[in-house]
Amino acid sequence: SKLKMDNQPCILRDVISNWKLWRMAQEGTLIEHLKELLAEERLDVCISTDSNFLGDVQNRDQVSIKFGEFLDFAAHPTRSDLPHLYLAQCPIISTEPSFLPILPALESYVEIPPFIPADCLRSVNMW
16 A cells, blocks of 8 residues: 655554554553553643543643553543543654653554654654
8 A cells, every 4th residue: 555654644454463562452461561661650641521532632631640540540431430531642652852752661562564664754652
C-alpha cells in the first residue's frame, strides 16, 4: 500500500502482533508489567463528566496523576463512583524538541514498521 506522508493519522493493520507489549496484553500480563515499569511516572490525563470522549485535545479538563493510578482507574471503567479518565496524545516517541515524550521508557517496546521512513516519523502517541 502507498503511504501519504503529510502528518496525518493513519491506521496500520497487522503490524503489532509481534510486539512485546501486544503479546503481553494477549497473555494478560501487560498491566502488571506497566505498573512495575512506570507506576510512579506522572502524566496528564483527561477527565470527562460522562463516558463520552470527543477527542478535543485543546479544550479539555485534565489532572496530573501517577501512571499506576491511571491504570487502576482503567481497570474499573464501569464504576460510577470513579471519574472517567483517558489519555489523549500521550507521546511515547517524538522527534520534535518541543513535544517531549511523556513515557519514554515505552519507546523500546514500539517497533516502527520498516515501510515508514525514519525521517517522516514525528511522533508515536498512546491514546
